[in-house]
Amino acid sequence: xxxxxxxxxxxxxxxRRLSTLAxxxxxxxxxxxxxxxxxxxxxxxxxxxxxxxxxxxxxLGVTVAYNKDPSPVKLNLGVGAYxxxxxxxxxxNVVRKAEQLLVNDRSRVKEYLPIVGLADFNKxxxxxxxxxxxxxxxxxxxxxVQCLSGTGSLRVGAEFLARHYRERTIYIPNPTWGxxxxxxxxxxxxxxxxxxxxxxxxxxxxxxxxxxxxSAPTGAIVLLHACAHNPTGxxxxxxxxxxxxxxxRSKSLLPFFDSAYQxxxxxxxxxxxxxxxxxxxxxxxxxxxxxxxxNMGLYGERVGALSIVCRTAxxxxxxxxxxxxxxxxxxxxxxIHGASIVATILKDRNLYHEWxxxxxxxADRIITMRKHLFDALGxxxxxxxxxxxxxxxxxxxxxxxxxxxxTFMTKEYHIYMTSDGRISMxxxxxxxxPHLADAIHAAVTTVV
Amino acid sequence: MALRTAIxxxxxxxxxxxHATRSMSSWWKNxxxxxxxxxLGVTEAFLADxxPDKVNVGVGAYxxxxxxxVVLDCVREAERRxxxxxxxxxxxxxxxxxxxxxxxxxxxxxxxxxxLKLAYGDDSDLIKDKRIAAVQALSGTGACRLFADFQKRFSxxxxxxxxxxxxxxxxxxxxDANVPQRTFHYYHPESKGLDFASLMDDVKxxPNGSFFLLHACAHNPTGxxxxxxxxxxISYQFKVKGHFAFFDMAYQxxxxxxxxxxxxxxxIFLEDGxxxxxxxxxxxNMGLYGQRVGCLxxxxxxxxxxxxxxxxxxxxxxxxxxxxxVHGALIVSTILGDPELKQLxxxxxxxxADRIIGMRSALxxxxxxxxxxxxxxxxxxxxxxxxxxxxxPEQxDRLTNEYHIYMTRNGRISMxxxxxxxxxxxxKAIHEVTKGA
Numbered sequence: 001x002x003x004x005x006x007x008x009x010x011x012x013x014x015x016r017r018l019s020t021l022a023x024x025x026x027x028x029x030x031x032x033x034x035x036x037x038x039x040x041x042x043x044x045x046x047x048x049x050x051x052x053x054x055x056x057x058x059x060l061g062v063t064v065a066y067n068k069d070p071s072p073v074k075l076n077l078g079v080g081a082y083x084x085x086x087x088x089x090x091x092x093n094v095v096r097k098a099e100q101l102l103v104n105d106r107s108r109v110k111e112y113l114p115i116v117g118l119a120d121f122n123k124x125x126x127x128x129x130x131x132x133x134x135x136x137x138x139x140x141x142x143x144x145v146q147c148l149s150g151t152g153s154l155r156v157g158a159e160f161l162a163r164h165y166r167e168r169t170i171y172i173p174n175p176t177w178g179x180x181x182x183x184x185x186x187x188x189x190x191x192x193x194x195x196x197x198x199x200x201x202x203x204x205x206x207x208x209x210x211x212x213x214x215s216a217p218t219g220a221i222v223l224l225h226a227c228a229h230n231p232t233g234x235x236x237x238x239x240x241x242x243x244x245x246x247x248x249r250s251k252s253l254l255p256f257f258d259s260a261y262q263x264x265x266x267x268x269x270x271x272x273x274x275x276x277x278x279x280x281x282x283x284x285x286x287x288x289x290x291x292x293x294x295n296m297g298l299y300g301e302r303v304g305a306l307s308i309v310c311r312t313a314x315x316x317x318x319x320x321x322x323x324x325x326x327x328x329x330x331x332x333x334x335x336i337h338g339a340s341i342v343a344t345i346l347k348d349r350n351l352y353h354e355w356x357x358x359x360x361x362x363a364d365r366i367i368t369m370r371k372h373l374f375d376a377l378g379x380x381x382x383x384x385x386x387x388x389x390x391x392x393x394x395x396x397x398x399x400x401x402x403x404x405x406x407t408f409m410t411k412e413y414h415i416y417m418t419s420d421g422r423i424s425m426x427x428x429x430x431x432x433x434p435h436l437a438d439a440i441h442a443a444v445t446t447v448v
Numbered sequence: 449m450a451l452r453t454a455i456x457x458x459x460x461x462x463x464x465x466x467h468a469t470r471s472m473s474s475w476w477k478n479x480x481x482x483x484x485x486x487x488l489g490v491t492e493a494f495l496a497d498x499x500p501d502k503v504n505v506g507v508g509a510y511x512x513x514x515x516x517x518v519v520l521d522c523v524r525e526a527e528r529r530x531x532x533x534x535x536x537x538x539x540x541x542x543x544x545x546x547x548x549x550x551x552x553x554x555x556x557x558x559x560x561x562x563x564l565k566l567a568y569g570d571d572s573d574l575i576k577d578k579r580i581a582a583v584q585a586l587s588g589t590g591a592c593r594l595f596a597d598f599q600k601r602f603s604x605x606x607x608x609x610x611x612x613x614x615x616x617x618x619x620x621x622x623x624d625a626n627v628p629q630r631t632f633h634y635y636h637p638e639s640k641g642l643d644f645a646s647l648m649d650d651v652k653x654x655p656n657g658s659f660f661l662l663h664a665c666a667h668n669p670t671g672x673x674x675x676x677x678x679x680x681x682i683s684y685q686f687k688v689k690g691h692f693a694f695f696d697m698a699y700q701x702x703x704x705x706x707x708x709x710x711x712x713x714x715x716i717f718l719e720d721g722x723x724x725x726x727x728x729x730x731x732x733n734m735g736l737y738g739q740r741v742g743c744l745x746x747x748x749x750x751x752x753x754x755x756x757x758x759x760x761x762x763x764x765x766x767x768x769x770x771x772x773x774v775h776g777a778l779i780v781s782t783i784l785g786d787p788e789l790k791q792l793x794x795x796x797x798x799x800x801a802d803r804i805i806g807m808r809s810a811l812x813x814x815x816x817x818x819x820x821x822x823x824x825x826x827x828x829x830x831x832x833x834x835x836x837x838x839x840x841p842e843q844x845d846r847l848t849n850e851y852h853i854y855m856t857r858n859g860r861i862s863m864x865x866x867x868x869x870x871x872x873x874x875x876k877a878i879h880e881v882t883k884g885a
Binding site: 100103112148179185 | 476480482484488507509523527528531549550551552553586590593602621624657692723731740749753756759760762769773
């Protein structure tokens with residue numbers, strides 16, 4: 001195989017690749033009979049040569065673009081991760097304390113959690129969302145399993161439904177978090193939408209919502225954002241929740257709550273759980289996915305819980321056993337660290353109280369930013385009604401800006417947001433609000 | 449807030465009319481109770497047993513010679529540093545300023561880099577040439593599941609060949625990924641070793657381009673590994689047939705005490721140019737069980753393909769858990785990224801492996817000392833955490849009922865549960881239930 005030596009070599013990578021191939025070819029030629037050349041996936045042919053590159057995640061792609069921008073005035077209003085007034089990520093004090101306690105406890109071991117996760121964590125999470133005095137908890141009607149944050153809780157719940165529930169369709173609001181559709185589809189459910197956001201009022205299209213639920217097949221699953229709807233920030237009022245509840249129960253639809261912002265929206269943990277408690281209070285069944293990513297700032301630890309409220313304790317116990325069969329072949333058992341932090345905080349009266357204060361501070365800062373932005377647009381005489389900025393709730397504002405306007409703002413003002421016009425209020429500070437207001441003003445007056 | 453609650457109460461009390469219209473029975477009343485997990489059920493039973501002599505040789509989690517679970521020193525130190533860093537000003541630690549925030553979908557790049565070095569070699573060309581698509585995964589289970597989902601999506605007509613026996617959860621993983629399963633011969637009950645001839649027949653008879661699941665080292669549950677020569681033959685035959693090799697490596701370092709040696713099977717395949725897949729876990733070898741840290745890697749033809757494959761793996765992870773947990777990954781990258789800590793880790797891994805190897809000898813000697821007529825060679829020939837004792841389910845039941853010794857009914861003994869304190873008792877019990885065989 002002297003020819004190999006004479007081949008042009010462009011790069012050292014090509015060098016190595018060619019010499020490896022040559023070695024194999026030499027081996028083959030010397031053997032009689034066997035012809036590796038002709039076998040379909042000989043060493044050298046990938047079994048996955050047909051794999052195309054997947055598109056960038058639209059939300060995370062925003063941060064990628066932001067990071068590349070050298071402008072000193074750039075602003076990242078893409079990903080929904082909380083930032084302080086100084087624009088820094090925040091580790092809550094209670095989390096620091098909890099972690100120190102855990103580190104200093106030499107008796108702690110890191111062995112496998114049970115498949116359903118940390119027992120304390122599960123009980124405390126159910127109490128957090130349902131209320132300590134919830135009859136459903138006292139009646140052992142709730143089964144709770146630790147999962148990987150909100151995403152994991154949704155996926156495990158959806159897989160269970162795909163296996164055990166008679167209806168395979170889930171109705172999700174339009175719009176909703178970008179990952180919802182994929183989660184439910186991969187779990188084996190069919191996804192349909194119900195009207196939710198009204199672009200004209202920039203508020204809730206309650207009429208459309210109720211109509212769409214009414215025409216859903218009996219028993220269909222309905223995804224509800226417990227509070228601080230993502231991406232619009234538009235939540236039903238309590239009266240509207242009651243209408244929704246009645247419609248859902250009258251059609252025997254199955255509510256599946258996604259609760260990613262409890263405490264983060266209004267600043268009150270109980271307040272933000274009202275919608276869920278209303279449904280559980282009527283004695284019906286429901287699913288609840290909880291996340292501690294935002295309200296405890298534990299994003300990367302992937303801590304969450306799936307609770308299923310059943311009619312009887314026996315059913316809850318059987319459901320629990322089946323959830324294990326979903327989880328075991330997915331990741332065996334959930335990660336211990338984040339859940340330990342949460343349990344440490346929730347079970348300690350002082351830490352819990354401290355947490356509520358820090359949570360309220362985060363929520364208040366966001367509400368303040370909303371007010372600042374609203375006032376700044378008013379001061380500039382920016383055309384249009386911007387009251388939705390202070391009416392919407394939670395981390396995000398659906399500005400109502402269109403794609404072209406968003407692109408303009410990125411290009412001219414170095415402001416990064418998702419192309420649907422969603423901005424993360426958590427990414428704003430008093431210092432940067434004027435820049436954003438200028439950008440919105442320019443976009444609205446020059447780009448249509 | 450009080451007003452809100454008052455309104456809620458009024459709304460709830462006025463909705464009693466609705467109660468009459470809701471269905472009275474549960475949607476889940478037809479849900480069957482699931483069978484208990486066979487392995488984890490053993491520990492449950494053990495914990496419930498009040499007998500003071502009880503021995504747990506069921507679950508595969510390492511125990512020290514006092515029968516206690518172990519947190520490695522290198523891990524404690526890494527955690528101390530991580531917790532300490534939290535109290536530093538964020539400006540100061542830019543590299544880990546976002547460490548509590550979301551990892552990228554593919555996980556911690558640093559942790560993945562270090563992990564690939566372990567499997568593929570520090571100087572691996574494949575790493576230099578960026579030909580490996582790799583993502584952080586939820587320990588070994590998560591890595592296998594991600595691969596199974598990927599296999600289903602991109603090789604939809606393929607099946608997976610699984611050795612007999614194997615870790616029970618392997619079957620669940622590929623089943624839930626909707627990939628059809630076939631089996632290949634592996635364990636030879638008569639010799640309590642490898643059924644090499646049948647294994648090779650199965651490899652040859654499988655259609656060209658089949659997907660095979662191989663245990664890189666310390667086969668679970670048998671502890672029976674092919675020799676280096678046998679691995680070479682398997683690799684060659686895989687080349688002839690164009691088969692895809694997926695390695696599950698859950699015990700690197702834990703088997704022989706030497707991670708390089710434990711990766712030999714993989715290195716042989718790489719030498720032969722196979723484009724392998726590999727699942728790695730830090731559950732046992734770093735004692736990070738509950739942190740769920742692992743890695744899935746796929747060797748590709750070139751960097752471009754590796755980028756494409758990685759992007760598709762991320763597409764599968766996103767709707768499952770969005771991004772992997774950060775804490776365990778931080779521990780791994782802290783340890784492997786610091787030469788001193790890495791040395792400490794290697795020493796501690798060797799310590800664990802040596803203790804197990806020592807217990808294997810002790811168990812065998814003790815049984816032989818009691819005059820057992822049977823051969824117990826396999827105890828010391830097998831490798832890793834488990835010993836496939838060859839005992840029948842009935843014999844295992846006697847061990848549990850009469851001697852309060854807990855293990856899975858396939859006769860698998862977790863050697864990590866054996867200590868100098870209980871090895872004689874265990875030997876005696878085994879001898880008693882097998883001597884009439």
